[in-house]
Amino acid sequence: MAPEVGIAEVARAAGVSVSTVSQVLSGNRPVSEATRRKVTAAIENLDYRPHPGARSLRSRRTESIALLVPDITNPFYPLVAVGMQDILMPAGYLLSVVDAGSQTGSGHLLRHVLERRFDGVALHADGLSENDRRRITDSQTRVVALGSDIEIEGSDYVESDDVGGFATVVAHLLSTGRRAIGFIAGEEVADPTKLRVRGFREAFAAAGLSVAESDIVFTSFTREGGHAGVEALYARRTDWDAIVCANDLIAIGAMESLRGRGIRIPDDVAVSGYDDIEAAALVHPSLTTVENPAREIGRTAARLLLSRLSGDNADGPTQHITLATRLVVRESTASAPETRTKGMQ
Amino acid sequence: MAPEVGIAEVARAAGVSVSTVSQVLSGNRPVSEATRRKVTAAIENLDYRPHPGARSLRSRRTESIALLVPDITNPFYPLVAVGMQDILMPAGYLLSVVDAGSQTGSGHLLRHVLERRFDGVALHADGLSENDRRRITDSQTRVVALGSDIEIEGSDYVESDDVGGFATVVAHLLSTGRRAIGFIAGEEVADPTKLRVRGFREAFAAAGLSVAESDIVFTSFTREGGHAGVEALYARRTDWDAIVCANDLIAIGAMESLRGRGIRIPDDVAVSGYDDIEAAALVHPSLTTVENPAREIGRTAARLLLSRLSGDNADGPTQHITLATRLVVRESTASAPETRTKGMQ
DNA sequence: TTGAAAGCGATACCAG
DNA sequence: CTGGTATCGCTTTCAA
Numbered sequence: 001m002a003p004e005v006g007i008a009e010v011a012r013a014a015g016v017s018v019s020t021v022s023q024v025l026s027g028n029r030p031v032s033e034a035t036r037r038k039v040t041a042a043i044e045n046l047d048y049r050p051h052p053g054a055r056s057l058r059s060r061r062t063e064s065i066a067l068l069v070p071d072i073t074n075p076f077y078p079l080v081a082v083g084m085q086d087i088l089m090p091a092g093y094l095l096s097v098v099d100a101g102s103q104t105g106s107g108h109l110l111r112h113v114l115e116r117r118f119d120g121v122a123l124h125a126d127g128l129s130e131n132d133r134r135r136i137t138d139s140q141t142r143v144v145a146l147g148s149d150i151e152i153e154g155s156d157y158v159e160s161d162d163v164g165g166f167a168t169v170v171a172h173l174l175s176t177g178r179r180a181i182g183f184i185a186g187e188e189v190a191d192p193t194k195l196r197v198r199g200f201r202e203a204f205a206a207a208g209l210s211v212a213e214s215d216i217v218f219t220s221f222t223r224e225g226g227h228a229g230v231e232a233l234y235a236r237r238t239d240w241d242a243i244v245c246a247n248d249l250i251a252i253g254a255m256e257s258l259r260g261r262g263i264r265i266p267d268d269v270a271v272s273g274y275d276d277i278e279a280a281a282l283v284h285p286s287l288t289t290v291e292n293p294a295r296e297i298g299r300t301a302a303r304l305l306l307s308r309l310s311g312d313n314a315d316g317p318t319q320h321i322t323l324a325t326r327l328v329v330r331e332s333t334a335s336a337p338e339t340r341t342k343g344m345q
Numbered sequence: 346m347a348p349e350v351g352i353a354e355v356a357r358a359a360g361v362s363v364s365t366v367s368q369v370l371s372g373n374r375p376v377s378e379a380t381r382r383k384v385t386a387a388i389e390n391l392d393y394r395p396h397p398g399a400r401s402l403r404s405r406r407t408e409s410i411a412l413l414v415p416d417i418t419n420p421f422y423p424l425v426a427v428g429m430q431d432i433l434m435p436a437g438y439l440l441s442v443v444d445a446g447s448q449t450g451s452g453h454l455l456r457h458v459l460e461r462r463f464d465g466v467a468l469h470a471d472g473l474s475e476n477d478r479r480r481i482t483d484s485q486t487r488v489v490a491l492g493s494d495i496e497i498e499g500s501d502y503v504e505s506d507d508v509g510g511f512a513t514v515v516a517h518l519l520s521t522g523r524r525a526i527g528f529i530a531g532e533e534v535a536d537p538t539k540l541r542v543r544g545f546r547e548a549f550a551a552a553g554l555s556v557a558e559s560d561i562v563f564t565s566f567t568r569e570g571g572h573a574g575v576e577a578l579y580a581r582r583t584d585w586d587a588i589v590c591a592n593d594l595i596a597i598g599a600m601e602s603l604r605g606r607g608i609r610i611p612d613d614v615a616v617s618g619y620d621d622i623e624a625a626a627l628v629h630p631s632l633t634t635v636e637n638p639a640r641e642i643g644r645t646a647a648r649l650l651l652s653r654l655s656g657d658n659a660d661g662p663t664q665h666i667t668l669a670t671r672l673v674v675r676e677s678t679a680s681a682p683e684t685r686t687k688g689m690q
Numbered sequence: 691t692t693g694a695a696a697g698c699g700a701t702a703c704c705a706g
Numbered sequence: 707c708t709g710g711t712a713t714c715g716c717t718t719t720c721a722a
Contacts, residue, residue, distance in 0.1 A: 004485070006715055017693045022717060032691060047483070049460045053401035054715035057698045062398070064461070072423040072442065081417055085444055094457055096441030097417065099430055112439055115394045116409070138392070140349070223623075252627060282597060284629030351699055362709045367701060375707060399699035402714045 005046045014042035025050065056117065060140070064094040065305060066113055067298075068123040072099040074221065074249065075277045076294050080146065083298020084122065091306055093119070107132050114139045120305035122298075125152055126191030142308045144301045147192060156308070156319040158300045162192055165290040165325030166199025167206070169272045170244055172288070172327060174207050176335045178242035178270055181215065184229030184254055186246045188218040196246050196274065221246065226253020234261070240269055242333070248273035248280045251287055255332070270333040285331035293323050350391045359387035370395065405485070406464055409439040410650060412643075413458055413468040417444040419566065419594065420622045421639050425491065428643020429467065436651055438464070452477055459484045465650035467643075470497055471536030487653045489646045492537060501653070501664040503645045507537055510635040510670030511544025512551070514617050515589055517633070517672060519552050521680045523587035523615055526560065529574030529599055531591045533563040541591050541619065566591065571598020579606070585614055587678070593618035593625045596632055600677070615678040630676035638668050 011018045016035055023029050024039040031039075042048070056062045065088055069077040081097050088095050096118070100109045110132050113121060118141060125133070125145035136143050137153045145157035173181060183200050186193045197216065204211045217232040219225035229250060233240060243258075245251035251273030255265055263269050265285055273280055273289040280287040300321055307313040356363045361380055368374050369384040376384075387393070401407045410433055414422040426442050433440050441463070445454045455477050458466060463486060470478070470490035481488050482498045490502035518526060528545050531538045542561065549556045562577040564570035574595060578585060588603075590596035596618030600610055608614050610630055618625055618634040625632040645666055652658040 007717095008715080018716080019693060019695095019718085020691090023692090026717080028717085030691065035692085047480075049456075051402065051715050052461055053398040053407070053700095054698090055717075056398035057396065057402055057700085057715080058717040060698085066441070072426055073420070075418070075420060078417040078423060078444075081442075081444060082446060085446055094443065094461060096411070096443060097426075098439065098441060099423075099426060101427060101430055111394075116397055116439060135392075279624045279627055282624055282629075283627045352701095353699085363700080364702085364709060364711095365707090368708085371701080373702085377707060380708085396699050399714090400701075402699080402716085403701040405714085 005048050007048070007050065010039065010042045010046055010048045013046060014038040062117055062119055063092060064096060064118055065120040065122070065302075066096045066098050066116070066118040068098050068100060068110070068113055068121060070100050070124060070127070071221075072097060072101065075279070076247075076275050076292065079294035080122075080298035080301070083295035083300075084302040085298075086295070087299050087302035087306065093306075110135070114141055117141070119309055120144070122146055122301045122305065124191070125155075125157065127189070128152075142305055144304045146297060146301060154318065156304045156321070158297055158304065158321040158323065160292050160297060160323045160325050162195035162325075163199040163202065165292070165327075166196040166244075166274065167203040168199075168325070168327045169274070169288065169290050170200055170203035171206065172329065173242045173244065173270055173272065173333060174203065174209070176270070176333065179209075180237075180240050181242040181244060182233040182240045183216045184226060184233065184243060184245045184250050185216055185218050186221040186225065186250070190221075193218065193246060200244065219250065221249060223249050223253035223256070226250040226255070227257045230254050230257035230261075242270040242272075244272045246274060248275045248277045248287060248289055251289070251332075252279060252283055255283065255285075255287075266332050266334045272333055276328050280328075281330070285334075288330045288333040289328050291326040291328055293325065296323055350393050352393070352395065355384065355387045355391055355393050358391060359383040401462060406654075407462055408437060409441060409463055410465040410467070410647075411441045411443050411458055411461070411463040413443050413445060413455070413466060415445050415469060415472070416566075417442060417446065420624070421592075421620050421637065424639035425467075425643040425646070428640035428645075429647040430643075431640070432644050432647035432651065438651075455480070459486055462486070464654055465489065467491055467646045467650065469536070470500075470502065472534070473497075487650055489649045491642060491646060499663065501649045501666070503642055503649065503666040503668065505637050505642060505668045505670050507540035507670075508544040508547065510637070510672075511541040511589075511619065512548040513544075513670070513672045514619070514633065514635050515545055515548035516551065517674065518587045518589065518615055518617065518678060519548065519554070521615070521678065524554075525582075525585050526587040526589060527578040527585045528561045529571060529578065529588060529590045529595050530561055530563050531566040531570065531595070535566075538563065538591060545589065564595065566594060568594050568598030568601070571595040571600070572602045575599050575602035575606075587615040587617075589617045591619060593620045593622045593632060593634055596634070596677075597624060597628055600628065600630075600632075611677050611679045617678055621673055625673075626675070630679075633675045633678040634673050636671040636673055638670065641668055 007018050007021050011021045021039050023031050024036050067081055067084055084095050098113055120142040122144045133152050143155045145152055145155055147159045201211055214236050217229050219228045243254055245254055251271055255271055265271055273287045276289045276291040280289045352363050352366050356366045366384050369376050369381055412426055412429055429440050443458055465487040467489045478497050488500045490497055490500055492504045546556055559581050562574050564573045588599055590599055596616055600616055610616055618632045621634045621636040625634045
């Protein structure tokens with residue numbers, strides 16, 4: 001409805017050329033204090049707002065960055081978003097969170113996002129096809145990969161120490177005497193799944209124990225995945241004394257199913273999660289888990305992107321940053337009663 | 346890194362004019378099947394992607410829509426986002442979720458978002474200053490307001506029936522014999538707060554009871570708000586037999602504080618929330634609450650925006666849509682033991 | 691320190 | 707059904 005004022009009107013009102021107005025806005029070259037004031041006043045009066053399309057057409061920058069997440073309702077990702085905001089907002093960038101959600105793979109949506117010419121994009125590299133990765137490499141868009149060590153040529157990545165974190169929680173269970181430990185993992189092809197499986201094996205190896213393949217079932221990173229996982233595990237055997245889950249949502253679902261079967265937690269079966277989402281402390285019994293530093297991951301990813309964009313470090317060597325995790329012990333893995341250690345194994 | 350191919354190269358490769366390529370892309374005018382195929386092939390071969398800046402510069406549309414939320418870590422909003430995606434994705438729009446988060450008011454960020462020239466923006470109207478609202482009216486950007494009946498001239502809005510929903514849960518508590526009912530509300534100035542307070546009063550009025558002002562405390566829509574709210578209520582009196590909360594996060598926080606004081610839920614004090622976030626079913630005791638149809642709100646908002654953008658209904662009268670809510674009774678408000686009704690009031 | 695003018699890459703109008 | 711071309715609103719180079 002507004003008469004849509006352009007840079008020309010501003011120039012006229014201020015009695016200067018459009019170039020000068022542009023320079024005042026960008027600060028790309030010195031402008032005398034007097035003209036700067038005239039221009040700023042005109043901008044204010046006319047409520048002038050530069051057209052971002054026109055701007056990006058010339059400058060090849062959009063001052064906006066996207067976070068492409070597989071599932072925005074998974075509380076882990078909003079925290080990553082907040083971490084990115086911490087860094088990007090002060091730097092004048094707008095962060096857009098895009099949910100890949102229902103999309104089969106992020107392939108189609110990835111194209112969509114790359115087409116938008118965001119200056120930078122943060123995303124999970126796993127689930128990306130060879131094709132997608134090349135598309136990223138070919139595009140102008142700076143990318144930082146999250147939580148995965150998949151290589152995208154020329155892209156930095158930041159991950160948390162999934163292998164170590166998962167090994168820690170498994171070691172914790174072993175140390176409390178649990179031995180019949182089932183593992184409900186996420187999608188088998190997902191990168192976090194592979195890392196957490198690795199951690200699982202490492203913990204067993206470190207304790208001099210071996211893992212039966214049938215102790216691991218693959219589902220999805222959701223509550224429903226937890227339900228399915230419990231069914232699958234109990235179809236194989238029924239004497240589990242611990243179930244470790246690839247994330248908190250799975251664990252919460254698993255606890256629901258266990259309760260449905262009349263199994264007591266942690267007395268009969270200990271349960272652990274991963275991520276330490278808010279709900280982990282709220283469920284009953286409260287859930288032992290591993291803190292996945294989501295917000296810090298976001299901050300780090302944002303810093304990496306900015307350092308690439310601002311030129312200082314535009315062409316430095318690829319960086320791989322690993323953030324530490326922390327075991328959070330709660331009620332769901334309280335030590336087994338004395339009686340159990342006798343009966344088992 | 347790619348040699349950045351433009352529409353001209355595509356035209357050359359296909360042996361047609363740039364206009365024709367453009368028409369094939371937009372479908373704005375008939376194109377013969379033969380040329381369409383040539384053009385599509387050229388686009389594919391060259392991996393051509395139109396520059397959105399250039400495009401929006403001429404067409405004045407960006408094919409993207411923003412959802413501006415006050416706190417992306419509040420699980421209510423991701424659900425709204427998913428609902429919007431349901432509708433927008435098939436229509437070819439990209440949805441960007443922008444977190445106002447730490448921003449004081451959404452004022453500054455609102456400007457930022459309006460400057461980006463999204464085709465449409467969904468946001469909460471409360472918390473907007475008179476100035477902000479006029480800015481919206483003046484801008485080209487179509488806006489739909491969420492969960493609030495604040496008028497933005499020319500903008501549609503969609504809300505859930507907060508007044509009715511809240512009255513229902515309060516009526517439920519009254520019907521189980523609770524009379525000393527405290528209310529932990531959100532920020533006093535927030536619009537949802539006002540509506541829920543109204544529902545609170547209505548339920549009392551309908552039962553022929555009156556509300557003491559001191560029964561209502563204002564905090565914030567977070568778990569910490571719940572903690573603070575309990576402290577504030579118990580500073581006034583200590584014989585509460587029910588506490589209703591303006592949302593689930595507050596309720597969860599309140600339950601934590603009550604437990605800290607050795608108060609049993611629901612035996613001593615019943616607690617209720619609002620929104621029915623996932624955690625409400627997971628906490629112990631599980632939380633009685635009101636389902637706030639977040640996803641449906643998102644869908645409705647998206648439909649409203651699209652109907653405005655696609656021209657059919659571009660200038661129809663302003664629409665106000667109210668969605669029904671649903672009471673979800675769980676453990677936290679189980680009927681008071683026989684003994685209590687004798688002792689109270 | 692400032693101005694003039696040449697594009698950036700698409701769309702949309704005007705012809706044919 | 708197709709082509710030519712002015713134009714969107716800005717940034718950037720070139721001159722002064």
